[in-house]
Amino acid sequence: MILSGAGISAESGIPTFRDSDGLWNNHRIEDVATIEAYYRNPEMVHDFYNELKPDLLKAEPNPAHLAITRLQNEYKNGTVSVVTQNVDLLHEKAGNRNVYHIHGRIDEAVCMNCGQVMTAKGEVTTETVCPQCGVPAMMKPNIVFFGENLLRMNEVDALLDKCRLFIAVGTSGAVYPANTFARTAKYHGADTIEFNLHTTVNNRDFDRHVIGKAGETLPIYVDELLKES
Ligand code: NAD
Numbered sequence: 001m002i003l004s005g006a007g008i009s010a011e012s013g014i015p016t017f018r019d020s021d022g023l024w025n026n027h028r029i030e031d032v033a034t035i036e037a038y039y040r041n042p043e044m045v046h047d048f049y050n051e052l053k054p055d056l057l058k059a060e061p062n063p064a065h066l067a068i069t070r071l072q073n074e075y076k077n078g079t080v081s082v083v084t085q086n087v088d089l090l091h092e093k094a095g096n097r098n099v100y101h102i103h104g105r106i107d108e109a110v111c112m113n114c115g116q117v118m119t120a121k122g123e124v125t126t127e128t129v130c131p132q133c134g135v136p137a138m139m140k141p142n143i144v145f146f147g148e149n150l151l152r153m154n155e156v157d158a159l160l161d162k163c164r165l166f167i168a169v170g171t172s173g174a175v176y177p178a179n180t181f182a183r184t185a186k187y188h189g190a191d192t193i194e195f196n197l198h199t200t201v202n203n204r205d206f207d208r209h210v211i212g213k214a215g216e217t218l219p220i221y222v223d224e225l226l227k228e229s
Contacts, residue, residue, distance in 0.1 A: 001163045002068060003181055004084045004091070007170020007196060011062040011215040012090055014055070016170075035147035038140060042126050049106070049141040050123045056088045056106045057121065064169060064195075064214035065094035067222040072097055076229045081159050085171060085178050087143050100159075102150045102178065108142035111135070117142055150177065160184045169195045169214050173202035182206060195221070 006016035032048040072080045081098040087106040091099045109120040116132035128139040166185035173179040182192045182205035194206040195214050210217045
């Protein structure tokens with residue numbers, strides 16, 4: 001299993017949260033990424049994601065994403081799944097398969113009234129009407145805010161149970177519950193390895209650390225892994 005965080009997309013020009021003093025595009029996380037903020041001021045939250053969306057949608061994958069495609073195509077020792085905390089679509093754009101977006105996707109909206117998820121590549125506002133139930137003002141970006149449950153966790157739990165190699169790429173280990181996955185995988189017998197610019201707070205959960213830019217280090221590691229397999 002590969003767990004990716006914002007760091008894997010940094011070399012594609014998408015800023016991470018924590019490397020910019022806890023700000024995302026100059027906004028405090030509490031103002032734009034919590035469910036309380038959405039209920040308090042949905043207009044502001046919609047404005048933020050409507051502004052962010054075009055940049056995320058036009059970003060292109062970098063060598064780290066492409067290395068995963070190569071691994072998935074050529075690895076002989078098992079199936080490679082990608083569990084991502086990212087809301088961008090760079091794994092898909094690079095041709096990655098078996099991608100689980102546990103924090104949602106920037107190109108979707110979800111109705112808080114009936115639960116319908118819809119594709120939303122354009123703007124979503126408080127005026128947007130749900131195509132399923134017809135109720136206005138209840139569409140939310142399909143992004144998991146702090147205070148909400150993660151998506152696809154049953155599938156991720158099953159993957160962690162049988163995972164033999166757990167690779168974390170560009171994730172700070174500060175966001176629960178993704179920061180517990182390495183430990184769970186290790187408990188089930190997986191080898192664990194982390195790719196980051198520096199060791200993270202979870203460093204004891206990893207057997208090996210590869211320090212550097214994921215776009216440089218991951219392709220080299222994939223070469224090694226493919227040679228071994
Ligand atoms: P984070 O911002 O907390 O941490 C990013 C990590 O990536 C850091 O540990 C940093 O050292 C590392 N990093 C930065 N550049 C790197 C590079 N070139 N190579 C390797 N590592 C690098 O990210 P997070 O832990 O994923 O959590 C933040 C949350 O913010 C996520 O849940 C996600 O939903 C959201 N987010 C998403 C995006 C995106 O979709 N691209 C961008 C920003 C934030």
